[in-house]
Amino acid sequence: MTFKLTASALAIAAVSATSAAARDNVQVAGSSTVLPYASIVAEAFGENTDFPTPVVESGGSSAGLKRFCEGVGENTIDVANASRKIKDKEIKACAENGVTDIIEVRIGYDGIVFASQQNGPAYTAFTPSDMFNALAPKVVVDGALVDNPYTQWSEFNADLPAADIMAFIPGTKHGTREVFEEKVIAAGCEATGAMQAMIDGGMSHDDAEDACLAVRTDGRAVDIDGDYTETLARIEANPNGIGVFGLAFFENNQDKLKVATMDGVMPSTESIATGEYPVSRPLFFYVKKAHIGVVPGLKEYASFFVADELAGPEGPLAAYGLVSDPELAKIQAVVSDEVTMGGGM
Amino acid sequence: MTDATNNPPRHKTSLHTVDARTKRRNASEARFKMYGMTAILIGLAFLAILAVSIIRAGTPAFTRTVFDMELTLTQAEFEAAEKQLMKTKAYQAVFIDQLSAKLTEQNVQVAFDGKAIDRLLGKIGGDLRAHYRANPGDLGKPVQFTLPASSRVDGYFNGKVTRDTLVDSRFLEVSDLDLVDALHEAGIIHSAFNWTFITAADSSVDNPGGAGIGASVVGSFFMMIVVLGLSLPIGVAASIYLEEFAPKNRFTDLIEVNIANLAAVPSIVFGILGLAVFIQFMHLPNSAPLVGGLVLTLMTLPTIIISTRAALKAVPPSIRDAALGVGASKMQAVFHHVLPLAMPGILTGTIIGLAQALGETAPLLLIGMVGFVAREYPDGLAEGFLNANSAMPAQIYTWAARADSAFYDKAWGGIIILLIFLLTMNIIAILLRRRFERRW
Numbered sequence: 205m206t207f208k209l210t211a212s213a214l215a216i217a218a219v220s221a222t223s224a225a226a227r228d229n230v231q232v233a234g235s236s237t238v239l240p241y242a243s244i245v246a247e248a249f250g251e252n253t254d255f256p257t258p259v260v261e262s263g264g265s266s267a268g269l270k271r272f273c274e275g276v277g278e279n280t281i282d283v284a285n286a287s288r289k290i291k292d293k294e295i296k297a298c299a300e301n302g303v304t305d306i307i308e309v310r311i312g313y314d315g316i317v318f319a320s321q322q323n324g325p326a327y328t329a330f331t332p333s334d335m336f337n338a339l340a341p342k343v344v345v346d347g348a349l350v351d352n353p354y355t356q357w358s359e360f361n362a363d364l365p366a367a368d369i370m371a372f373i374p375g376t377k378h379g380t381r382e383v384f385e386e387k388v389i390a391a392g393c394e395a396t397g398a399m400q401a402m403i404d405g406g407m408s409h410d411d412a413e414d415a416c417l418a419v420r421t422d423g424r425a426v427d428i429d430g431d432y433t434e435t436l437a438r439i440e441a442n443p444n445g446i447g448v449f450g451l452a453f454f455e456n457n458q459d460k461l462k463v464a465t466m467d468g469v470m471p472s473t474e475s476i477a478t479g480e481y482p483v484s485r486p487l488f489f490y491v492k493k494a495h496i497g498v499v500p501g502l503k504e505y506a507s508f509f510v511a512d513e514l515a516g517p518e519g520p521l522a523a524y525g526l527v528s529d530p531e532l533a534k535i536q537a538v539v540s541d542e543v544t545m546g547g548g549m
Numbered sequence: 550m551t552d553a554t555n556n557p558p559r560h561k562t563s564l565h566t567v568d569a570r571t572k573r574r575n576a577s578e579a580r581f582k583m584y585g586m587t588a589i590l591i592g593l594a595f596l597a598i599l600a601v602s603i604i605r606a607g608t609p610a611f612t613r614t615v616f617d618m619e620l621t622l623t624q625a626e627f628e629a630a631e632k633q634l635m636k637t638k639a640y641q642a643v644f645i646d647q648l649s650a651k652l653t654e655q656n657v658q659v660a661f662d663g664k665a666i667d668r669l670l671g672k673i674g675g676d677l678r679a680h681y682r683a684n685p686g687d688l689g690k691p692v693q694f695t696l697p698a699s700s701r702v703d704g705y706f707n708g709k710v711t712r713d714t715l716v717d718s719r720f721l722e723v724s725d726l727d728l729v730d731a732l733h734e735a736g737i738i739h740s741a742f743n744w745t746f747i748t749a750a751d752s753s754v755d756n757p758g759g760a761g762i763g764a765s766v767v768g769s770f771f772m773m774i775v776v777l778g779l780s781l782p783i784g785v786a787a788s789i790y791l792e793e794f795a796p797k798n799r800f801t802d803l804i805e806v807n808i809a810n811l812a813a814v815p816s817i818v819f820g821i822l823g824l825a826v827f828i829q830f831m832h833l834p835n836s837a838p839l840v841g842g843l844v845l846t847l848m849t850l851p852t853i854i855i856s857t858r859a860a861l862k863a864v865p866p867s868i869r870d871a872a873l874g875v876g877a878s879k880m881q882a883v884f885h886h887v888l889p890l891a892m893p894g895i896l897t898g899t900i901i902g903l904a905q906a907l908g909e910t911a912p913l914l915l916i917g918m919v920g921f922v923a924r925e926y927p928d929g930l931a932e933g934f935l936n937a938n939s940a941m942p943a944q945i946y947t948w949a950a951r952a953d954s955a956f957y958d959k960a961w962g963g964i965i966i967l968l969i970f971l972l973t974m975n976i977i978a979i980l981l982r983r984r985f986e987r988r989w
Contacts, residue, residue: 243920
């Protein structure tokens with residue numbers, strides 16, 4: 205009897221779920237890089253306004269944007285967090301499902317740093333060329349493109365320690381990987397002349413650019429598909445290891461990690477804000493305009509996120525490690541005027 | 550003849566002296582026993598290592614460093630704070646001002662400023678605001694507050710942060726530790742049992758002091774109700790039919806094989822199924838314990854069916870025959886005689902299936918229960934099933950991925966709580982079996 209009762213109660217609950225769809229909280233999903241910032245904002249939003257705390261799920265930029273583009277309606281998410289710009293392909297997929305008016309909001313910048321164990325070898329200064337020489341499958345030695353022969357950092361740059369090359373880099377599902385490839389590996393590819401050597405070897409320019417992004421597969425470059433905590437665990441177990449971290453993560457773990465400069469610039473919120481530190485990227489969130497006015501608190505959440513008190517240089521996001529956007533006022537205007545991508549109002 | 554007399558050694562065995570062959574057999578038995586003991590010892594050693602490391606890593610989560618201070622908030626300060634966008638920050642500022650004043654009054658010999666105190670404090674504005682909004686009568690009166698310190702101060706108290714390893718940063722500076730010591734001496738900061746960890750909901754990444762597993766325990770609870778409410782009746786009905794009524798033919802064989810296969814399907818597959826069917830097709834809400842429960846029901850069903858069928862099989866046929874013999878219908882025989890006798894086995898199987906479901910994370914990843922989700926306690930039953938919530942293992946996973954190592958301790962603390970639940974469930978299963986099981 206009791207079983208029957210529970211079962212029927214559940215059935216009723218299931219049915220009412222679909223009818224009682226008037227969702228009263230904002231739903232957000234996407235990048236795990238943006239998640240910490242979004243969770244800070246969501247908590248503050250719940251504490252400082254009369255709206256319920258938004259739900260922020262993780263899962264990665266691509267997965268978040270995919271769900272964002274599934275359509276318009278109560279059962280789809282309102283905001284997608286992304287650690288990269290939305291792609292044309294994704295905008296098209298969105299449009300096919302009726303998601304046409306998208307507001308793009310840039311919340312600030314995130315630095316990507318190279319860090320190693322506190323008591324490991326003295327990895328203190330890198331250039332993109334060093335990273336390319338250490339991690340590419342083919343490098344230029346004496347003017348010729350050969351399979352990467354290097355096993356120690358000192359073999360190609362006498363200033364670096366004589367320690368085995370071991371790098372823990374973000375896996376391909378991470379938005380961070382793209383930035384790492386673009387700003388470090390590709391830059392190193394050009395600087396060392398490997399790209400020119402590939403083109404001279406008969407490759408087209410585009411193919412050479414793609415080939416530049418490859419990473420050696422002999423076990424010296426390890427893809428980390430998990431979070432930075434996994435990279436940290438690998439670094440702690442591996443004195444020679446170099447790991448790729450977000451600036452905020454590094455700053456939270458300075459007692460365990462030491463950071464290296466890139467092109468002679470020390471990563472910090474200041475050097476990233478001025479653009480001196482080369483490896484950084486903007487962070488975004490995307491808002492479905494069709495949901496504004498339908499889902500209570502959505503517009504308020506978006507403008508709360510980019511308010512000076514939160515995303516500004518003195519706000520809690522900067523305190524956690526976000527590099528605040530110098531053009532924050534412009535972003536605030538975009539949100540308040542609900543300017544969609546492509547310029548529509 | 551001579552041969553026969555020369556043969557004796559074989560026959561001359563004695564019960565007092567052991568011959569070589571027996572010795573060998575005894576030795577091999579002793580060796581085998583030793584192997585067995587070693588295997589058990591290795592197993593126990595691993596268990597002990599696991600238990601010790603979990604307890605050692607998890608205990609910091611159960612204490613926290615708190616500020617104990619009397620605060621007087623005036624009506625004017627309240628109104629000024631309520632006008633701001635970041636109201637909580639204004640409340641925090643009032644607290645810092647009054648603490649500074651108190652320190653100056655007590656003539657503390659350490660240099661400090663508001664920023665240093667801010668670094669030592671956790672995020673307390675939310676608690677203060679919630680208190681004064683709920684109790685407007687407290688405005689203008691002194692109220693005793695116990696509020697969390699920052700995670701670094703926590704680390705200093707449990708030995709994770711030391712003067713040698715601390716690197717000056719905007720989170721904490723070495724000189725701040727002098728202030729911590731002074732505040733500790735003055736009795737303003739001290740360690741206390743962390744009830745927040747057990748009762749509160751999840752907090753944001755910069756607020757480890759406010760994080761708790763309570764809301765996700767509730768989420769897990771609602772999921773388990775769904776799993777129990779659906780998988781027990783469905784599983785028992787299916788097994789009774791298959792075991793007692795179904796004809797034995799190719800088709801039922803096929804069903805049987807498939808149930809066994811289903812039990813071995815990796816749980817992430819059920820997560821994808823749940824996303825596609827329950828959320829995208831049936832439009833049930835994201836991150837809802839109802840959906841989580843439905844997904845875990847699919848996962849638990851085969852376990853329950855298999856154990857129920859085993860329990861039904863264990864009831865001797867003589868009982869069925871006797872019932873049928875005195876004129877009971879087949880259904881009466883099953884429901885009046887076989888099922889009650891099989892019940893302990895069924896319950897044991899169900900509880901073990903539930904315990905397995907309770908610890909499952911993988912399917913929950915796909916239906917949106919990982920992230921910053923377990924934020925509020927549900928009001929009432931319907932909300933409990935439908936409002937976004939997390940579950941214990943998903944919460945642990947979320948915490949383990951956060952940058953601040955205080956959350957890492959919380960993840961271990963969460964594991965302790967999860968293990969307590971699992972142990973309790975397994976003990977109940979054992980007790981039920983002991984109490985009701987009958988052997989024939």
